[in-house]
Structures are given as structure tokens and as C-alpha cells.
Amino acid sequence: MIGILLAWGVMGIVPMLREALWSLQVASVYAEKVPADEAALRRTIARLEGQLAARHPKGAYLVVSTTENRFWLYVGRRLVREGRCSTGSYVYLKGSGGQSWLFQTPRGQFFVQSKIVNPVWHKPDWAFVEEGKPIPPPGSPERYEYGVLGRYALAIGNGYLIHGTLYQRLLGLPVTHGCVRLGDADLEVVYRTLPIGAPVYIY
Amino acid sequence: MKRAREALQRVGELGKQILGRRSFWVRALLLPGLVLLWLVVLPIMLVGPSEKVPSAEKNAADSLQMLQAFLQQRLEIASLRQVALVVDLPARRLALEVAGLPVREVSILGSHLAIPPALRQIATTTRPFVGQTYRASIPRYPITVVEAPSDTLQAQQQPPIWPPQEDSGGVWVYLEFDRGLELWLLSPPASLGERLERWCFVGHTRLWREVRWLYRLLWQRPATLPMPIVLELPPADIRAIFRALPDSARLALRY
Numbered sequence: 001m002i003g004i005l006l007a008w009g010v011m012g013i014v015p016m017l018r019e020a021l022w023s024l025q026v027a028s029v030y031a032e033k034v035p036a037d038e039a040a041l042r043r044t045i046a047r048l049e050g051q052l053a054a055r056h057p058k059g060a061y062l063v064v065s066t067t068e069n070r071f072w073l074y075v076g077r078r079l080v081r082e083g084r085c086s087t088g089s090y091v092y093l094k095g096s097g098g099q100s101w102l103f104q105t106p107r108g109q110f111f112v113q114s115k116i117v118n119p120v121w122h123k124p125d126w127a128f129v130e131e132g133k134p135i136p137p138p139g140s141p142e143r144y145e146y147g148v149l150g151r152y153a154l155a156i157g158n159g160y161l162i163h164g165t166l167y168q169r170l171l172g173l174p175v176t177h178g179c180v181r182l183g184d185a186d187l188e189v190v191y192r193t194l195p196i197g198a199p200v201y202i203y
Numbered sequence: 204m205k206r207a208r209e210a211l212q213r214v215g216e217l218g219k220q221i222l223g224r225r226s227f228w229v230r231a232l233l234l235p236g237l238v239l240l241w242l243v244v245l246p247i248m249l250v251g252p253s254e255k256v257p258s259a260e261k262n263a264a265d266s267l268q269m270l271q272a273f274l275q276q277r278l279e280i281a282s283l284r285q286v287a288l289v290v291d292l293p294a295r296r297l298a299l300e301v302a303g304l305p306v307r308e309v310s311i312l313g314s315h316l317a318i319p320p321a322l323r324q325i326a327t328t329t330r331p332f333v334g335q336t337y338r339a340s341i342p343r344y345p346i347t348v349v350e351a352p353s354d355t356l357q358a359q360q361q362p363p364i365w366p367p368q369e370d371s372g373g374v375w376v377y378l379e380f381d382r383g384l385e386l387w388l389l390s391p392p393a394s395l396g397e398r399l400e401r402w403c404f405v406g407h408t409r410l411w412r413e414v415r416w417l418y419r420l421l422w423q424r425p426a427t428l429p430m431p432i433v434l435e436l437p438p439a440d441i442r443a444i445f446r447a448l449p450d451s452a453r454l455a456l457r458y
Contacts, residue, residue: 004238014417045270045271052278052281055302055303066447067443090346093349107301109284131355132353132354173365175366199304202301
């Protein structure tokens with residue numbers, strides 16, 4: 001009862017207090033309105049729209065949704081392929097030595113940095129921690145695993161790849177350690193369509 | 204028959220006694236009344252001075268200035284290469300943009316914009332808004348915590364980790380940006396239960412906001428006048444937008 005009355009009081013009084021205080025001040029963070037020359041405004045708008053349109057990629061690019069685990073491959077404004085993919089699982093792995101990893105796919109704009117045929121997985125520390133194995137030294141042959149990343153891989157920076165998978169039935173689910181996994185047929189098209197330097201948009 | 208009549212008489216007398224007591228009326232009417240006031244009437248009343256979107260009172264020059272500011276905001280956002288939010292109220296469109304490319308566009312089902320009279324000059328603001336804090340009915344990320352196995356045997360015995368099943372019902376998100384801009388992303392309630400949950404979320408968040416404002420005022424920290432924008436979107440879109448945005452998300456706004 002007291003809580004409700006207190007909440008009621010706060011919600012009733014604070015907006016009134018705020019309005020009263022605000023009316024005494026000038027909202028300095030907001031620019032002053034200046035008389036506008038309509039023709040000049042239209043010219044500026046056209047220029048700005050041109051600058052924004054120029055940001056649209058002219059060639060091939062890939063869009064990946066991490067919430068829906070879907071991808072869309074475009075060439076210019078034409079959609080050439082779409083389908084399921086797998087992205088970061090959001091598993092937070094706690095190792096015994098105080099180390100931890102969050103398996104999340106990064107978001108933002110990336111670029112294809114290199115394209116690899118028959119990629120070899122260079123296993124990071126978490127892959128051994130996850131399997132309950134001791135972590136081998138860097139460069140150890142144990143760190144290299146063949147045939148698990150599919151036929152092709154496209155590196156997008158910071159160790160993240162777009163690659164294939166042995167677990168095709170899991171496509172569409174968030175199950176990866178941060179990379180983007182595609183089905184074999186989709187991967188082939190993506191690999192052949194995206195040149196090095198092509199943008200990849202992940203959201 | 205006689206017994207039944209006596210029992211009925213007793214019930215009647217008891218009823219008269221109860222109705223005659225003041226405490227009964229206090230409990231029966233005052234408490235539910237206050238709860239109703241808190242959950243329903245106050246959230247509606249406290250929205251403040253508002254205008255429907257799109258506004259009819261703006262002239263052509265105003266609209267052009269707004270469009271110019273909006274494009275400047277989007278260009279600044281585009282240079283960051285992060286996921287950003289673009290809200291175009293006259294076009295009833297909300298988009299996620301990455302480096303100037305709209306990657307997800309959503310039609311706004313319903314919207315409500317409350318611009319306090321002191322902030323009408325906001326249209327000429329060319330800087331994008333920067334996310335400060337949030338409240339949501341869903342976790343920011345569906346994180347599953349896993350303890351690493353101690354050996355290979357334990358690793359083999361561990362069951363596979365599946366992504367957590369999330370409730371597909373209503374999603375309510377409140378995003379607070381700098382300069383007092385508030386974005387409420389609310390999915391339309393599909394049932395009475397969801398409607399109540401939404402009211403509770405809005406009520407709690409408003410109370411939280413007012414307490415924070417009071418705290419800032421008392422400690423002489425900058426406190427701005429809130430400018431809430433309430434948008435109704437499908438729950439899947441709210442989920443995708445909320446989870447795609449980085450912590451200091453940028454927002455471009457046109458109204």
C-alpha cells in the first residue's frame with residue numbers, strides 16, 4: 001500500500017517538477033532554428049542523398065541476421081540467393097583456469113579479407129577446453145583439423161570465417177562459436193559470388 | 204425448508220453487517236482503485252504534451268530542414284560501420300542500418316510521439332542520438348553458461364547444448380538515448396495477460412525513469428526533459444532490433 005502510494009507520488013510529482021524546472025532553462029543542446037532558404041535546402045538534401053546512395057555497394061555483398069540465422073546474398077540491388085545459416089550460440093564457456101569465452105558473432109560491416117579452398121581449422125584454446133583436453137602449445141600439430149570447415153572459407157577478420165559445416169541439420173540454429181556456417185550449396189555460391197574486399201553486413 | 208430459510212436469513216444479516224462496515228468499502232474499492240489508477244490512468248495521463256505523427260502543422264521549409272538533419276545523422280552513423288537504428292516517422296518506417304545500408308526494414312504498426320514544447324527545435328539537430336541505457340522484458344542476449352568439462356570422459360557424457368527456447372509472446376523494450384530521447388518498442392498485446400504485462404512493464408519503467416531523474420536532479424547531474432516515442436512493432440522485429448544494437452547504439456530520427 002505504502003509502495004503504491006509512493007510510486008504514485010513519484011510518478012505524479014516528478015513530471016510536474018521537471019516541466020517547471022525545464023521552463024526556467026534553455027535547452028542549449030538543441031540548435032536554434034534559422035530561417036531556411038528552400039532552394040538551398042533542396043540542393044543540400046540532393047547532395048546528402050547522393051552521398052548516402054553512394055554507400056550502397058555496387059557489387060556483391062552478403063547480409064547475415066544473427067537473430068534469425070538467415071543470410072541474403074546480393075549483387076548490387078539484386079537478391080541472388082538467400083537461405084539458412086548458423087551463427088554464434090551465446091554459450092558462455094567457463095574454463096577451470098579462470099578463462100572464459102562468449103561465443104558470439106560480431107555485428108557490423110566487415111570485408112572479405114581472403115578466400116580459402118579446403119580450409120584447415122586452426123583450433124583455438126577454447127576448442128580444447130570444451131573437449132576437456134589439455135591446451136597444446138601454439139603451432140602444435142594437434143591444433144590443425146582437416147575437413148571440418150567444408151569446401152571453402154571466407155575470412156572476414158579477427159579470426160572469424162564464413163565456412164561450411166558437417167552439421168547441415170543444425171543450419172538455422174545459433175550453434176557456432178562465432179563464425180557463420182553455411183550449407184554446402186549456399187557456400188559454393190557465396191564463395192564464387194563474393195570477391196576479396198566484398199562487404200559483409202552482420203546484424 | 205425452515206432450515207434453508209434460516210440459513211438465507213443468516214447470510215442476509217451477515218451481508219448487511221459487512222456492507223455496513225467502512226473497512227469493507229476501503230478494501231473493496233480504494234485498493235483496486237489505486238491499483239487501476241497506477242496501472243491504467245497514470246500511464247495514459249503522464250504521456251505529456253504530444254502530437255500525432257505525421258504532424259500536419261509543419262511547413263515545407265520545416266520538413267526540408269528535418270529531412271536534411273535526418274540525412275546528416277544517417278551519414279554520420281554510416282561512417283561508424285556499426286549497426287544503427289533509423290526511425291523515419293513520416294514514412295512509418297524503422298530500419299536497422301549498417302554503414303548506410305538498410306539491412307532490416309520494419310513497417311511501424313502504430314506510433315506516438317511526445318515532443319515537449321521546449322524541444323521543438325530538435326529538427327535542426329544534425330548529430331545522431333547515442334544510446335545510454337535500456338530496459339526490456341527479454342534478456343539482452345540468450346546466454347547459456349557452461350562449465351568446461353574436467354576431462355574427455357566428462358566431455359563425452361555432457362548432453363548437447365541447445366539454444367534456449369524463448370517465449371514467442373509479447374516483447375517490450377525501452378531504449379534511452381542522450382538528449383532525453385526515449386524509444387519504446389512495444390509489441391501489440393495478443394491477450395489480456397499480455398496487456399497486463401505490458402502495462403506493468405510501462406508502469407515500472409516509468410517509475411524507474413522518474414526515480415533516476417530525481418536522483419540526477421538531487422546530485423546535480425544533467426537531467427533532460429524526456430521525449431518519448433512509442434512504436435508498436437511485431438515481437439520478432441523488436442527482438443531482432445534490440446539484440447542487434449550495440450551498447451552505445453546510434454539513432455537517426457525524422458518526425
